[in-house]
Amino acid sequence: MLGLEHFSHLEVVFLFDRIDPATVRGEPRPPRGDPDAEPVGVFAHRGPYRPNRLGVSRCRLLAVDGLDLHIADLDALSGSPILDVKPYLAEFAPRHPVTQPDWATELMKRYY
Template sequence: MPENSTPAAVVSVPVGRVVGGRAEVRDDDWGKETAIIRLDAGQYGPEAVAGLDAFSHLEVVYHFDRVPTDKIQTGARHPRGNTDWPLVGIFAQRGKNRPNRLGVSRCRLLKTDGLDLHVQGLDAVDGTPVLDIKPYMTEFGPQGPTTQPDWATDIMRHYH
């Protein structure tokens, strides 16, 4: 894209919504949470999920619709407001107050039931708009060792 061009607006239409599971937003203990991703029957038929039940995990893209636009952050902050952790940019953390309010989560697929996908460990609350779903494939995971700072390990200690 040329330097002087303005990027086009991106419009995403939810493919479904999270039903059940956790009603309130909290930071930790998502591992045992179960919910349903209910696909929009007005857009999709059963063929949209054909073969999905052969996968154990999903990657889910969703919209943090409960984050008010005035709470969006674009600079640096201490993760979870904890000054014991370093000041890091919004793109160096996974907080919900992101510029486009997009969340990405990997979760276990427990079963499919028509257009209902029963999942465990999805860190999205009841009513959350789901923008896309992909099966998780090992080959799309990191190739080789991964690294992260100590604060990231600390913050995730009670996540699952």
């Protein structure tokens, strides 16, 4: 963890361990189960029902205490297995304007 305390944000790779692999299907479905939304493929949304059950979340690093990381805004359930932690670097942010469909913008207004 040496040096991590100098970063404000992290990227965390975790496992959706509470998802039964047998329930993961590849057919398109509405984002967040919204019956009014058009179905999209598994890679067009960030839901937990993914073929590899891997999740990625960017969060704020509040403190480093030995091997413990104190964080905020992690989009994972408490106790989810953490597979990797990377410092977030501004240079890895998109270099071009970000676009997304209207349904994603609306969904994220109510997310956090």
